[in-house]
Amino acid sequence: MPTTRTPRRGSLQFWPRKRSKRIFARVRYWASSKDAKPLGFAGYKVGMTHLIINDNSKNSTTKGMDIFCPVTIIECPPLKTASIKFYKNTINGLKLVSETLADNFDKELARKIALPKKKESKESKDFDFLRLLVYTQPKLTGIGKKKPELFEIGVGGNKEEQLKYAQEKLGREITIDEVFKEGQQLDMHGITKAKGVQGPVKRFGVNLKSHKSEKGVRRVGTLGGWKGQGHVMWRVAKAGKMGYHVRTEYNKWLLKIGKASEISKKGGFESYGVVKNPFILVKGSIAGTEKRIIRFNEPIRPSSKIPATSPTIQSTNLDVTA
Numbered sequence: 001m002p003t004t005r006t007p008r009r010g011s012l013q014f015w016p017r018k019r020s021k022r023i024f025a026r027v028r029y030w031a032s033s034k035d036a037k038p039l040g041f042a043g044y045k046v047g048m049t050h051l052i053i054n055d056n057s058k059n060s061t062t063k064g065m066d067i068f069c070p071v072t073i074i075e076c077p078p079l080k081t082a083s084i085k086f087y088k089n090t091i092n093g094l095k096l097v098s099e100t101l102a103d104n105f106d107k108e109l110a111r112k113i114a115l116p117k118k119k120e121s122k123e124s125k126d127f128d129f130l131r132l133l134v135y136t137q138p139k140l141t142g143i144g145k146k147k148p149e150l151f152e153i154g155v156g157g158n159k160e161e162q163l164k165y166a167q168e169k170l171g172r173e174i175t176i177d178e179v180f181k182e183g184q185q186l187d188m189h190g191i192t193k194a195k196g197v198q199g200p201v202k203r204f205g206v207n208l209k210s211h212k213s214e215k216g217v218r219r220v221g222t223l224g225g226w227k228g229q230g231h232v233m234w235r236v237a238k239a240g241k242m243g244y245h246v247r248t249e250y251n252k253w254l255l256k257i258g259k260a261s262e263i264s265k266k267g268g269f270e271s272y273g274v275v276k277n278p279f280i281l282v283k284g285s286i287a288g289t290e291k292r293i294i295r296f297n298e299p300i301r302p303s304s305k306i307p308a309t310s311p312t313i314q315s316t317n318l319d320v321t322a
Contacts, residue, residue: 010204010237017203019244024149024293025189026246031298033156036165040153040297041179042136043076043280044143045190045288046272051281053255053311066314071255072286073263074294077140077277078173080106084166085152086127098124099133102171109135111147130155130162134174136293142273143291151295176278177257183310185251185302189295190287194244204237251303252296253283255310 030039053069055062084100101119109115112135132155135148155162180186200206201218209217220237232238260275268274271290286294 006207008204008206008237012235014245017240017242017245019194019241020191020246023191024151025191025248025295026151027153027189027295027297029300030154031300033298036155036157036161038132038134038153038174038179039156040295041076041079041174041176042149042151042293042295043074043176044138044141045286045290045292045294046073046075046275046279047269047290048072048285049316051255051316052314054314056307056309056311057305058307059305069255069283069311070285071281071283073269073275073279073281074286074296075141075275075277075279076176077137078175079134079136079153080173081132081134081166081169081171082109082150083133084123084170085131085133086124087129087131088126089128097127098122100170104171106135106137106148108137108139108146108148109150112150127159129159130166132166132169140277142268142276145291149293153297156298176280180254180257180280182254182257183308184254185299185306186254186282186296187299188249188252188282188286189297190247190249191292192243192245192247192287193289195242197239198242199239200237203240203242206237247287249286250301251299251306252286253306254280255283256281256313 024042027040033039049071051069051071052066055065055067057063082102082105086097086099087094088097089095100123101116103119105115131152133150133152135150138145138148155165157165195202199218200220201208206220209219209221211217213221257278257280259278263275263279265275269290282296288294
């Protein structure tokens with residue numbers, strides 16, 4: 001029998017394996033859109049469940065059949081707009097030209113930043129694009145948290161359409177159904193579960209050494225650093241912190257946008273509680289623990305294999321009340 005080759009599973013694509021600086025991910029690029037609307041949203045991960053859906057994929061072997069589908073539930077309370085930020089493209093990158101503040105802020109926002117006493121807002125006409133500075137409202141959920149998250153989201157359309165929409169939404173709420181629709185694809189940005197300091201076997205998937213090894217089994221079998229550089233190379237798997245990393249998943253299928261009354265489970269969900277706001281159901285799993293904020297936006301490179309319409313949901317395993 002030939003020897004099975006099992007290289008380590010620790011990909012150098014994610015390197016260095018550093019912990020995230022904050023509890024939510026940073027979105028560095030926004031897809032272009034002709035519609036004047038926000039290009040992203042955020043919600044709190046409730047957990048996972050499963051549905052029985054009617055497969056509407058064109059080339060699927062189970063087309064037209066009822067199939068099992070694992071889904072992730074994300075509660076999406078409305079976002080609130082704090083300010084409009086005007087940017088200009090320069091040879092040195094993006095430059096913030098001016099900013100227009102909202103007239104009123106929620107008192108919980110003072111837990112995150114120092115609220116300005118004097119609101120000196122300047123609206124610039126010489127800008128290339130703008131972004132909305134929004135903050136979440138965790139007080140509306142049951143996760144036991146008041147301090148909001150604060151981040152920017154892109155806006156679609158041309159300059160005039162962006163400015164008109166931003167002025168309408170300044171200081172007001174943005175709901176999930178204004179941004180996305182059922183059946184479309186999403187790019188999910190999340191922070192993985194933190195696992196603390198782990199050894200190279202769990203962290204990189206290296207094979208166990210022989211049980212007769214004198215200096216440990218769950219460690220890397222190496223002859224030491226090369227004489228040339230006098231130290232162990234950085235490519236060698238070592239113990240270290242694992243988890244709490246920023247991860248992005250592309251083209252997740254948005255199956256449903258619903259109201260809290262449609263998913264009111266008796267006693268709430270384990271490790272989360274009762275869903276009190278609109279929610280979305282996304283096919284498959286999503287990085288992060290319960291109660292962790294998940295950011296999602298318009299797909300950068302949508303897949304042609306995923307249907308553009310949501311499937312018919314035949315049944316769920318939840319206690320649904322009308």
